[in-house]
Amino acid sequence: AQSVAQPEDQVNVAEGNPLTVKCTYSVSGNPYLFWYVQYPNRGLQFLLKYITGDNLVKGSYGFEAEFNKSQTSFHLKKPSALVSDSALYFCAVSPDTGRRALTFGSGTRLQVQP
Amino acid sequence: EPEVTQTPSHQVTQMGQEVILRCVPISNHLYFYWYRQILGQKVEFLVSFYNNEISEKSEIFDDQFSVERPDGSNFTLKIRSTKLEDSAMYFCASTEEGGGNQPQHFGDGTRLSIL
Numbered sequence: 001a002q003s004v005a006q007p008e009d010q011v012n013v014a015e016g017n018p019l020t021v022k023c024t025y026s027v028s029g030n031p032y033l034f035w036y037v038q039y040p041n042r043g044l045q046f047l048l049k050y051i052t053g054d055n056l057v058k059g060s061y062g063f064e065a066e067f068n069k070s071q072t073s074f075h076l077k078k079p080s081a082l083v084s085d086s087a088l089y090f091c092a093v094s095p096d097t098g099r100r101a102l103t104f105g106s107g108t109r110l111q112v113q114p
Numbered sequence: 115e116p117e118v119t120q121t122p123s124h125q126v127t128q129m130g131q132e133v134i135l136r137c138v139p140i141s142n143h144l145y146f147y148w149y150r151q152i153l154g155q156k157v158e159f160l161v162s163f164y165n166n167e168i169s170e171k172s173e174i175f176d177d178q179f180s181v182e183r184p185d186g187s188n189f190t191l192k193i194r195s196t197k198l199e200d201s202a203m204y205f206c207a208s209t210e211e212g213g214g215n216q217p218q219h220f221g222d223g224t225r226l227s228i229l
Contacts, residue, residue, distance in 0.1 A: 032215045043118070043205055043220035044157070051215045090157065094214040100145065101159040101170050102218060 002027040004091050006105035013081045014113050021076040021108045023091030030096040033074040035065055038088040038107075047089075050074060061085070081112045118221035120206050126227045127196055135191045135224045137206030146189045147207040147218060148181065150174070157205065163189065193226075201228045 003026045013019045025031055032051055036044040048059025050067045058064045065076045074091060088109050092102040119138045127133045139146050148160040162169040163181050178194045189208075193200055203225050207218040 034217060036220075041222070043120075043222040044207075046217040046219065049215070049217055092157075096214060098214065099170060100147070100162050100209070100214050100216075101172065102149075102157075103159070104157040106156050 002031075002093050002095060002103045004093050004103055004105035006089075006091055006108045008108050009106075010109045010111060012111045012113065015083050016080050019076075019078050019081045019085070019110065019112070021089050021091075021110060023074045023076065023105055024072050025074060025091070025093045026072065027093050027095045028097070031074075032094045032096060033065075033067060034092040034094075034102065035059065035063070035074075035076050036090045036092060036104075038090065044090060047076070081110075083112050083114050086110055086112045118206055118208055118219050120204075120221035120224050122224060123222070124225045124227070126229065129198055129228050130195050133193050133196055133226065135193075135204050135206075135226070137189045137191075137221060138187050139189055139206065139208035140210075140219055141187070143208035143210050143219070145169070145209045145211070145216075146181075146183070147209075148191045149205045149207065149220075150202040151205065151223075152199075152202040160191070196226075196228045198228050201226055 005024045034049045035047040050057050055067045088107050090107050091105040121136045146163045151157045159172050161171045161175045180192045182190050203223040205223045206221045209216040
């Protein structure tokens with residue numbers, strides 16, 4: 001069975017500072033990894049994915065994530081946070097075995113202070 | 115950009131009643147999914163659907179749940195006899211292809227409240 005851990009319920013960062021939202025995973029085989037963002041009263045919006053290849057993947061709105069196989073981590077990063085980045089962020093995994101169901105982490109609320 | 119649309123946005127139902135949640139996936143997508151999120155908890159997979167059949171389902175998706183694609187555009191989730199613990203946000207998603215490497219596109223959800 002696969003699982004995702006997001007160890008921080010909330011991350012606070014000042015506008016203009018770099019941000020990191022942590023994610024670790026457990027899956028049989030190779031992982032497909034995703035980050036989604038959820039704004040209030042909206043659905044989950046895809047940010048970026050790691051499938052294979054370069055460990056650093058770039059996504060929407062200036063976000064990037066680094067895949068680390070040895071640490072089974074896929075942390076979300078952004079060099080300079082914006083107040084508008086404040087939202088709920090979810091990490092998700094699916095295995096490369098043909099299954100399509102996503103397993104989500106519990107979510108991390110990002111609060112960017114002006 | 116094409117979107118997944120879900121109706122209604124909020125559904126209030128008496129316990130024991132049947133409820134149908136509706137979704138219109140993105141038009142050229144072939145794989146459809148339902149997830150739920152109980153307040154304060156994780157987003158959980160319920161079921162995936164392709165070619166008019168269930169592809170995968172979770173332990174949550176028991177006999178009280180069913181899915182259907184009644185026409186060329188709608189994808190529905192039916193809960194036959196609702197329980198208090200069915201109260202949650204229900205999200206529909208779709209993908210163009212079926213590989214697990216495809217990002218799923220989510221609707222804004224239906225908030226289901228069981229009284």
